[in-house]
Amino acid sequence: MEISQLGEFGLIRRLTKDIECRQSSTLKGVGDDCAVIAPTDGEVTLVTTDLLMEGVHFDLIYTPLKHLGYKAVVVNLSDLYAMNATPRQLTVSLAIGKRFQVEDIDALYEGMRLACEKYGVDIVGGDTTASMTGLAISITAVGTARREDIVYRGGAKETDLICVSGNLGAAYMGLQLLEREKAVYLQQMKESGNNDMPFEPDFAGREYLLERQLKPEPRKDILEQLRQAGIRPTSMMDISDGLSSELLHICHEGQCGCRIYEERIPLDYQTAVAAEEFNMNVTTCALNGGEDYELLFTVPLSDREKAEALEDVKVIGYIAKKDQGKILVTRDGAEFDLKAQGWNPM
Amino acid sequence: MEISQLGEFGLIRRLTKDIECRQSSTLKGVGDDCAVIAPTDGEVTLVTTDLLMEGVHFDLIYTPLKHLGYKAVVVNLSDLYAMNATPRQLTVSLAIGKRFQVEDIDALYEGMRLACEKYGVDIVGGDTTASMTGLAISITAVGTARREDIVYRGGAKETDLICVSGNLGAAYMGLQLLEREKAVYLQQMKESGNNDMPFEPDFAGREYLLERQLKPEPRKDILEQLRQAGIRPTSMMDISDGLSSELLHICHEGQCGCRIYEERIPLDYQTAVAAEEFNMNVTTCALNGGEDYELLFTVPLSDREKAEALEDVKVIGYIAKKDQGKILVTRDGAEFDLKAQGWNPM
Numbered sequence: 001m002e003i004s005q006l007g008e009f010g011l012i013r014r015l016t017k018d019i020e021c022r023q024s025s026t027l028k029g030v031g032d033d034c035a036v037i038a039p040t041d042g043e044v045t046l047v048t049t050d051l052l053m054e055g056v057h058f059d060l061i062y063t064p065l066k067h068l069g070y071k072a073v074v075v076n077l078s079d080l081y082a083m084n085a086t087p088r089q090l091t092v093s094l095a096i097g098k099r100f101q102v103e104d105i106d107a108l109y110e111g112m113r114l115a116c117e118k119y120g121v122d123i124v125g126g127d128t129t130a131s132m133t134g135l136a137i138s139i140t141a142v143g144t145a146r147r148e149d150i151v152y153r154g155g156a157k158e159t160d161l162i163c164v165s166g167n168l169g170a171a172y173m174g175l176q177l178l179e180r181e182k183a184v185y186l187q188q189m190k191e192s193g194n195n196d197m198p199f200e201p202d203f204a205g206r207e208y209l210l211e212r213q214l215k216p217e218p219r220k221d222i223l224e225q226l227r228q229a230g231i232r233p234t235s236m237m238d239i240s241d242g243l244s245s246e247l248l249h250i251c252h253e254g255q256c257g258c259r260i261y262e263e264r265i266p267l268d269y270q271t272a273v274a275a276e277e278f279n280m281n282v283t284t285c286a287l288n289g290g291e292d293y294e295l296l297f298t299v300p301l302s303d304r305e306k307a308e309a310l311e312d313v314k315v316i317g318y319i320a321k322k323d324q325g326k327i328l329v330t331r332d333g334a335e336f337d338l339k340a341q342g343w344n345p346m
Numbered sequence: 347m348e349i350s351q352l353g354e355f356g357l358i359r360r361l362t363k364d365i366e367c368r369q370s371s372t373l374k375g376v377g378d379d380c381a382v383i384a385p386t387d388g389e390v391t392l393v394t395t396d397l398l399m400e401g402v403h404f405d406l407i408y409t410p411l412k413h414l415g416y417k418a419v420v421v422n423l424s425d426l427y428a429m430n431a432t433p434r435q436l437t438v439s440l441a442i443g444k445r446f447q448v449e450d451i452d453a454l455y456e457g458m459r460l461a462c463e464k465y466g467v468d469i470v471g472g473d474t475t476a477s478m479t480g481l482a483i484s485i486t487a488v489g490t491a492r493r494e495d496i497v498y499r500g501g502a503k504e505t506d507l508i509c510v511s512g513n514l515g516a517a518y519m520g521l522q523l524l525e526r527e528k529a530v531y532l533q534q535m536k537e538s539g540n541n542d543m544p545f546e547p548d549f550a551g552r553e554y555l556l557e558r559q560l561k562p563e564p565r566k567d568i569l570e571q572l573r574q575a576g577i578r579p580t581s582m583m584d585i586s587d588g589l590s591s592e593l594l595h596i597c598h599e600g601q602c603g604c605r606i607y608e609e610r611i612p613l614d615y616q617t618a619v620a621a622e623e624f625n626m627n628v629t630t631c632a633l634n635g636g637e638d639y640e641l642l643f644t645v646p647l648s649d650r651e652k653a654e655a656l657e658d659v660k661v662i663g664y665i666a667k668k669d670q671g672k673i674l675v676t677r678d679g680a681e682f683d684l685k686a687q688g689w690n691p692m
Contacts, residue, residue, distance in 0.1 A: 009686075027390060031599075032499050033425040033583050034392040034489070039385040044373060046380040049471060049486055051439035055478035079379040093397035093484055125395060132401035138439055138484035140395055143380070153378050237379050253377075340355075 001102040011102065012128050015109045021122040023088050025144075028124075035124035037089055043144040048079035054097075054134030061185070061199055062178040065104055067214045068137075069111025075240065076141035077119050078218035078293045082238035083152070085145035089124045090116070093138040095131035108137075119220065149232075151297070154253035156235040160298040160319040161307055162258060163233075165222045167266040168243055169282060172289025173274040174213030177206055180278075208270050216293040222313065223295075229306045233297035242288040245340045246296050248326060257324040258338070260317030263331050287328070287338070347448040357448065358474050361455045367468040369434050371490075374470075381470035383435055389490040394425035400443075400480030407531070407545055408524040411450055413560045414483075415457025421586065422487035423465050424564035424639045428584035429498070431491035435470045436462070439484040441477035454483075465566065495578075497643070500599035502581040506644040506665040507653055508604060509579075511568045513612040514589055515628060518635025519620040520559030523552055526624075554616050562639040568659065569641075575652045582643035588634040591686040592642050594672060603670040604684075606663030609677050633674070633684070 003011055016030045028036035039045075050072070052058060058068055073090065080087045092112060096105060116123055121141070181201035189197050203210055218238070226233065235250050243265070251258050265286050275282035298319055299307045307315055320327075326338040349357055362376045374382035385391075398404060398418055406414075419436065426433045438458060442451060462469055467487070527547035535543050549556055564584070572579065581600060585592050589611070597604050611632050621628035644665055645653045653661055666673075672684040 027493070028498070033428040034394040034431065036429075036493075036496060037391040037393065038493075039390065044385065045383040045391055045488075047383065047435070047437060047471060047486070047488060048380040049437045049439050049473055049484070051441055051473045051475055051482065051484050053441045053475060053477050053482065056441070056476050082379040083382075085380065089393070091393060091395045091486060093395050095397055095399045095402070095482065125393060127395055127397045129397055129399060130402050131399050133479045136397065136399065136441065136482050136484075138395070138397050138482075140393070140437060140486040142391075142393060147373070147382075147384075150382060152374070 003096060003100065003102055003105070006102060008128055011105065014102070015105065016123070019113070019123050021124070022120060023122045025088055026122045026124055029122060030125055035089065035091065037124070037142065040088070040144040042146055044147050046080055046083055046085045046143045046145060046150070047140065048076055049138065049140040050075050052137040054136065059182065060135070061182050063214060065107040066111035069108040070115045070215055072137045072139055073112050073115035073121070074216050074218050074293065076139045077115070077121065078238040078240070080141055080143035081218050081220055081223055082236055082295060083145065084149050084223060084236065085143035087119055087121045087141055087143040089122045090139055090141040092123055092126040093128070094126070095129050095136040097131045097134050100135065119218070151233045151236040152253070153235050153237050153250055156250050156254035156256055156298040156319045158256060158319055158321055159301045160234050161301060161304060161315045162247070162260060162317045162319065163297050163299060163307055163313050164239070164243065164266060164294060164316050165219050165313050166292065166294040167268045167271065168239065168292050168294060169275070169286035169289045170209050170212035170268050170271045171216060171291040172285050173271050174209035174211070175291070176278055177203065177209060177274065178213065206270065206274070208268065209274060213291065216291065218293060219295045225310050225313070229310060231299050231303050231306050233299055236295060236297035239292045239294045239296050240290060242290040243296065244287040244338045247338060248340055250296065250298065251326050254319070255322055257320040257322050257326050258317060259320050259324070259327045259329060261329045264314055264316040266314045349442060349446065349448055349451070352448060354474055357451065360448070361451065362469070365459070365469050367470070368466060369468045371434055372468045372470055375468060376471055381435065381437065383470070383488065386434070386490040388492055390493050390496070392426055392429055392431045392489045392491060392496070393486065394422055395484065395486040396421050398483040400482065405528065406481070407528050409560060411453040412457035415454040416461045416561055418483045418485055419458050419461035419467070420562050420564050420639065422485045423461070423467065424584040424586070426487055426489035427564050427566055427569055428582055428641060429491065430495050430569060430582065431489035433465055433467045433487055433489045435468045436485055436487040438469055438472035439474070440472070441475050441482040443477045443480050446481065465564070497579045497582040498599070499581055499583050499596055502596050502600035502602055502644040502665045504602060504665055504667055505647045506580050507647060507650060507661045508593070508606060508663045508665065509643050509645060509653055509659050509661050510585070510589065510612060510640060511565050511659050512638065512640040513614045513617065514585065514638050514640060515621070515632035515635045516555050516558035516614050516617045517562060517637040518631050519617050520555035520557070521637070522624055523549065523555060523620065524559065552616065552620070554614065555620060559637065562637065564639055565641045571656050571659070575656060577645050577649050577652050579643035579645055582641060585638045585640045585642050586636060588636040589642065590633040590684045593684060594686055596642065596644065597672050600665070601668055603666040603668050603672050604663060605666050605670070605673045605675060607675050610660055610662040612660045
């Protein structure tokens with residue numbers, strides 16, 4: 001169905017009619033000039049926003065719209081969890097190019113609703129408009145936390161341990177796989193002259209890498225573990241631009257240096273295999289790949305045992321004095337300065 | 347200067363380095379995964395968002411970037427005022443095409459900062475990214491209000507008076523002027539073969555219409571008047587899509603009808619002159635023009651005298667029973683159903 005058949009208000013009604021608000025703090029959701037949110041007793045409000053542009057952040061040749069919707073929500077929730085906050089509400093703005101059908105936007109919204117249901121978040125407002133070109137998705141997420149529980153980027157202190165959840169570089173390798181198959185597909189389409197050829201590459205055995213790229217999950221579970229273990233991180237952020245870049249932020253904000261060890265950086269086996277196949281250095285992928293949405297955090301040295309007992313968390317190094325630099329120690333003991341992008345051990 | 351010389355983080359630092367947060371509720375502004383906002387005693391939080399796309403919402407041939415920045419903030423503040431709330435914070439996300447220079451984004455940001463200063467709002471976060479094509483601006487504004495002071499769209503009751511601030515249709519006529527001069531300019535450029543010709547049309551005597559289109563102001567002053575007069579509107583919204591469309595929202599939400607009078611719709615003299623020149627019906631422009639950012643509100647009949655004493659506010663009709671329809675009474679006494687778009691008295 002063409003979107004013009006529904007019009008802006010018709011499309012909004014269609015997308016929002018089934019939305020149920022579950023948060024008791026949502027006093028007014030979609031349908032007025034603003035959403036209205038009640039304060040949560042003793043808590044402050046946190047706000048984060050992300051703008052995703054077609055051709056820059058996603059490629060619809062290999063990104064199912066439902067996955068895209070899910071991921072668009074997740075990247076915002078990840079920012080809230082990275083401050084130790086609880087996500088509550090979000091707004092969704094879409095700019096939609098002419099080539100999209102109503103069913104496409106249904107699929108996108110279905111993915112967003114799925115993520116919202118899973119993490120208990122209400123869609124409370126937004127904006128829907130035309131776009132002269134591709135699709136743009138702007139999401140703003142609102143959460144709450146007790147003021148004293150918030151973990152900023154800037155609290156890391158000398159001797160603190162640097163911890164990372166999950167593993168790194170998998171989302172980046174998933175992207176490489178998708179880009180390679182896209183190139184093959186475009187070539188085949190060109191040669192065959194068939195423009196309706198479906199994009200159906202065989203990713204058997206690589207599902208994990210694709211899932212990390214196409215359907216990431218925010219690490220709410222790590223916060224629960226930290227709470228149960230009685231650990232309060234001194235600094236925390238989510239890894240969206242790559243470990244190096246985020247670690248440099250933490251050092252910059254905390255006015256400190258760091259030392260991390262290549263051998264301790266958590267990698268999945270599939271990431272290593274794919275890096276080998278692409279003739280890439282797997283550590284470089286893990287340091288600079290981005291889109292992992294894992295948590296990077298520091299804990300006091302006195303919490304070492306507790307931190308090492310956490311599931312799916314690795315201690316990869318420690319915070320040093322500022323003048324000691326921001327160092328990666330390689331497997332063979334060589335030291336390199338961490339760079340925000342394109343660190344190259346060769 | 348090319349944006350690539352600064353990089354994403356360099357650009358963000360440049361744009362945000364001079365930002366001062368004035369709201370005591372802003373606990374943490376730009377620079378972490380989220381902004382942190384303290385609750386305002388006894389008040390709830392309101393959130394609104396707008397996504398502006400180049401080629402759909404603005405044309406950079408005739409829109410100075412500073413004005414665009416100002417307007418992008420104003421359209422969001424207008425939504426907060428339309429619920430009788432006080433704007434406090436906002437986030438700014440930009441997607442920037444390759445043809446933009448650092449100085450362009452400086453100008454855009456300068457306009458945004460100007461609007462924020464004027465209305466006492468803090469810029470607390472955002473996102474900056476590349477765009478494959480034009481410019482996209484996504485702003486989310488956060489405000490507060492005492493819960494009992496919030497005015498929703500849905501409270502209009504039979505016999506309530508329908509009021510409008512300022513005058514209508516001027517922003518639309520400003521757009522017509524700009525579009526006409528753009529066509530002339532493009533033609534001249536084509537004929538002369540000079541692609542560097544500056545766009546310098548003569549708008550002498552039309553400044554008011556251009557200002558309404560390019561630099562609208564939200565009607566904070568009307569709320570202050572209402573407060574001083576002791577009037578509590580039963581319903582309110584801002585007029586962004588045109589009087590007809592907004593009035594139909596108010597009737598739909600309030601399950602009521604309405605009667606408005608053509609002769610009472612406030613018009614500026616320049617709007618009427620320009621409509622005549624363009625051979626357009628000025629009432630149609632006022633009903634459907636959009637982008638006025640005036641306030642449309644209803645007040646109890648018992649407040650008639652107070653409402654009529656308000657400065658720059660006109661009572662244009664009243665709320666009727668639902669089955670009496672949504673009617674425009676023309677100057678000659680004919681009755682027409684209000685339509686969301688393209689009402690045509692001919």
